[in-house]
Amino acid sequence: MPHPTAPSAAPPAVHDGLVLEPRDVRFDWAQLPLHWIPDEPMATHTINVLHLLLPEGERWFVRVFKDALPMIRDEQLREEVLGFIGQESIHAEAHQEVLDHLLAQGLDPRPYLRQISWLFQRILGGKPHLTERQRRENIIERVAFVAAIEHFTAFLGDWVLNSPGLDQAKADPTMLDLLRWHGAEEVEHRSVAFDLMVHLDPGYPRRIRGMAVSGPLLVHLWVRGVRFLLAADPTLQGRIRPTWREARRHSRRGLLPDPMRSIRSGLRYLRPGYHPTQEGSSSQALAYLATSPAARAAAVR
Template sequence: MPRPTAPTTVHDSLVLEPRDVRFDWSQLPLHWIPDEPMATHTINVLHLLLPEGERWFVKVFKDALPMIRDDQLREEVLGFIGQEAIHAEAHQEVLDHLLGQGLDPRPYVRQVTWLFRRILGDKPGLTPAQRRENIIERVAFVAAIEHFTAFLGNWALNSPGLDRAKADPTMLDLLRWHGAEEVEHRSVAFDLMVHLDPGYLRRVRGMLISGPLLVHLWARGARFLLAADPTLEGRIKPTWREAQVNGRRGLLPQPGRMARSALRYFRPGYHPTQEGSSSQALSYLATSPAARAAAS
């Protein structure tokens, strides 16, 4: 079994700052990419998954804090927790706005909540050794999911197709602010996993479970939103072919590129700093309207 190489120390001066952003959704149209309901709702799945998912990230990392033996990593994990908590609330506001526009996301969200709280949540009756193992396993799931969120964040920062399509600027700022922070903290979950268990098998298992689950949830969420959209009356159904077309147009991440990114995670020498650009992420955060307003 191959062993991963030790990650290069690249974050000696990394300070993760939770930015308490606010967005005004009062003018957000239901199809915020004009005349593109499928692309709109495919991205809207993030608003269904992320509030409960990121609250779960926060819970898992809080459980892992007493197990961390490195002061710098502990500070990064605390910053990660702060950023993810704000991400969850920002996306929750979009869900509330969708409900006000006649699209009820609650049936799907209830299923997501059940998954994260009952299936991936705490297991009662574990011994201390079993509880430690359960926490490390869930950290590995988070690390794999964070690989995808960093990929999506990097895509959002480099998606001129959304600008060409005249996507709503407030939603674009949310996606790019969130994406920039995902790129900024892309190494934290992976570094925590390696700190708790440097074994290659743990990483592989985390991706083999989390990757297909995430794809399934996203496809199911897109079907749900298109079916629940009161303006469509069930006329549009998502297909992989349409996803590929929208990917080539720059309205969605290209499925093939996402798959190749997932495969890179299995390389023994992989480290998240090989994906995306911290300088680009920080440059966007310096200009993001929401982040600048929060800083002032």
């Protein structure tokens, strides 16, 4: 096994020539039911946490990567980062539209969103009054946080592309297309944040710190988000509370990712020779993007 301080393995050849295309997708939410997985409010709202976290979170990704652009010395990586910025900007807006629809249906997400905004803008945002050296270190550290989070978004993307349980449960087709379009793009660009981190700092400790901060934080925010949505749902009146037992039951039906698989995925990220191209399938992601109703409509506009 490589020494823990050894640089990460070089990206595999499959990553060569990656061209990321921002797809200007649009969705019509007029007919979306509040519980878009019929009769499954907990599964619905567990996935709905994505809509709480991603608009502000992905705008933060964009700000971090724009700060990092002047530090990039590799032209192909620079092009990939620019494509990543374009895709993440559209992701944020697509999920924002779902939040607006939830509000129109009587579920007010704004109390939770104010906390998320505070986290990404004040705690994880850029720090004024830093020296040039401190600012560079701060940018690289935040890139490492993004790389760890992107590992989990790629894991979720791979899961939703391979989740027939959602189809069998008759989940809303427009929401499924949003989730699978977004998931496919997460798989498509799964290497970019990691490659940028390694480009700026090839040391193994940086990767460990990124996951040590981002992994527990993401779990904490997700659990709080599920509790918030179930409590704020006007049709439930507080009757349902989330439990790990219910989460496991839903995962066995294919409605949610398996929590243990999520943990094992995080542990794979810590292997010294790890690279994100070892996760998911680019060909499967591109195949879905070629058939996605929203992506196909975007291609002809």
